[in-house]
Structure formats: C-alpha cells, structure tokens
Amino acid sequence: MRLSTGLRNHQLSGGSLRGALNAGVIRMYAGSAAASPDAAVPSAATMICEISVSSSGTGLGFEANAAGGRLQKSASEVWSGASTADQQVSWFRFVPPADDGSLSTTALRLQGTVAQVGADLNMSSTLFTTGATQTVDYFSIFQPE
Numbered sequence: 001m002r003l004s005t006g007l008r009n010h011q012l013s014g015g016s017l018r019g020a021l022n023a024g025v026i027r028m029y030a031g032s033a034a035a036s037p038d039a040a041v042p043s044a045a046t047m048i049c050e051i052s053v054s055s056s057g058t059g060l061g062f063e064a065n066a067a068g069g070r071l072q073k074s075a076s077e078v079w080s081g082a083s084t085a086d087q088q089v090s091w092f093r094f095v096p097p098a099d100d101g102s103l104s105t106t107a108l109r110l111q112g113t114v115a116q117v118g119a120d121l122n123m124s125s126t127l128f129t130t131g132a133t134q135t136v137d138y139f140s141i142f143q144p145e
Contacts, residue, residue, distance in 0.1 A: 004107055094111075
C-alpha cells in the first residue's frame with residue numbers, strides 16, 4: 001500500500017493513521033492505477049464499487065487500538081458495497097468520502113492493489129458483477145519496525 005504525501009505529512013506532524021482514515025470509504029477501480037496516491041484518478045479508470053459500512057455510505061471504522069503493529073477494520077462493522085459494472089477490479093483508494101480524485105499533495109489517501117491473492121486487498125473474485133454486493137471481511141494496515 002502506498003500513502004499519499006498528505007497522509008504521510010499528517011502522521012509526521014503528530015496525527016494518527018487511524019484518525020486520518022476513520023470514516024473514509026474504499027473506492028475500487030478497473031483499469032490502470034494512478035501513478036501515485038497524490039495523482040488524479042486516470043480518466044480511463046472506472047470506479048466499480050464503493051465500500052462503506054453495510055453499503056450505507058457511512059464511513060468505515062477501525063479498531064480502537066492497534067495490535068502487533070497492525071491497525072485492523074472494526075470487527076463490529078460490515079464493510080460492503082454494490083458493484084456498478086461487470087468489470088475486473090485491479091486497484092483501490094481509501095479516501096474521505098468528499099475526495100474528488102483530483103491531483104493533490106494534501107489529501108489523506110491510501111492506495112493499493114486488488115487481486116485474489118498477494119495484493120494489498122485480496123478479494124474472493126476480482127471480476128465484479130453489476131448489482132452484486134462486494135464485502136471486505138479483513139482489512140489491516142501493517143506498520144513495519
């Protein structure tokens with residue numbers, strides 16, 4: 001996973017990663033990923049699904065305390081969203097709901113890959129179907145030593 005300049009600066013200035021990401025959403029895209037979390041979403045990329053609490057649009061939450069160097073999704077929340085197209089998803093951004101996807105060095109963003117195995121976000125299938133509910137059962141951010 002890659003952190004935007006804004007998210008790194010937030011942490012380096014005393015802000016928490018949990019505080020920056022709490023109440024955000026995960027936007028999953030088909031097509032080539034943005035060059036960096038600071039870059040604008042490419043015009044050829046298509047947002048296929050937005051993950052929120054129980055597909056409600058409510059921002060996602062994390063556990064109150066990290067453990068073992070990992071910040072994990074709130075176990076009490078169902079993270080889900082409905083697919084808007086029949087396409088292969090390949091990357092995501094974790095962003096505040098108001099993020100417009102434009103070029104920014106101040107936006108609080110986390111960007112990563114999506115695949116069935118070996119990605120930043122592993123899904124049981126990356127081929128999404130229009131109207132199907134997608135669920136993220138496990139999501140954790142690891143902070144290395």
